[in-house]
Amino acid sequence: MAGVRTAWHVIDDGEFFCAECGGDRCYRRLAGRRRLTVLGLPVLPRGAAEPVVECSGCRRHLPPSVLEEPTTTRLAGLLRDAVHAVALGVLAAGGGDPNAARRAAVEAVRAAGFPECTEERLLTLQAALSRHRPPALDHELRETIGALTGHLRSPGRERLLLLGARVALADGPYRAAERALLRTVGEALRLPPTDTERLLTAAAAARA
Structure with missing residues (x-):
């Protein structure tokens, strides 16, 4: 009633x-x-x-x-941006054989959803990044990864760090600048420092 x-x-x-x-x-x-x-x-x-x-x-x-919560479309975009930022950051910090590192970076970026990515495109972006001071690069990297981190579980965060490690190791052992860059990636992903070091060491051992 x-x-x-x-x-x-x-x-x-x-x-x-x-x-x-x-x-x-x-x-x-x-x-x-x-x-x-x-x-x-x-x-x-x-x-x-x-x-x-x-x-x-x-x-x-x-x-x-x-x-x-992001839509699946938005989440895929955040992941693409993060992979792109990590790959470019590692390239900017690297040395050794640039061709091997660029090939690894291109494969990673394409797999993340940028099928149009080419070595020439990465070269252009890498040159632009190299003109910036390291603090500016770190800030941009943290911002891009930070937008994604809260939406990833631990295995996803670890995979993103390992992706960067594979790009760094494509042209030989880690250089000091590459390892420092990957530690920054680990911090942005909110991974404990011990986990970051464990993952980087495991990636290097698997590559050897």
Whole structure:
């Protein structure tokens, strides 16, 4: 006979990752007001309802915090940017046979989702990076990796560090600048220093 109903209205809409559906979906962000109803008719207001996010797929109402998670498309973009930054950073810090390192970097960047990447493109970007002071390079690297780190579990963070290690080792043992750069990558990935050193040592041993 009596109950409380919520009248919803749309605040905005967009695309998000729905954990209930397991993929990217459109959403509507809703705000509402509760009303006491008798025989289905609104009688008295009962205040504002907490905003919710409604998934267009499953129609579930979810907390607004779900919009803080990146879509799979956005996450793939963050990963591509991070791989690109690590590969370029290692190249800028390296020495030895630049051809071997560049080939390894190109393979890594292409596998991460940049199929159009070429050695010429990396050479151009590497030359531009080399004109910057090291602190500026470290800051840019930390920013790019930091945007991804919170969305990666430990195995994913380790794989990104090992990718950089493989590029560094492609032209021989680590040089001091390469190892320092990879330690910066480990810090940006929030890996404990002991884990970073363990992974770098394991990568070198596997390469030997």
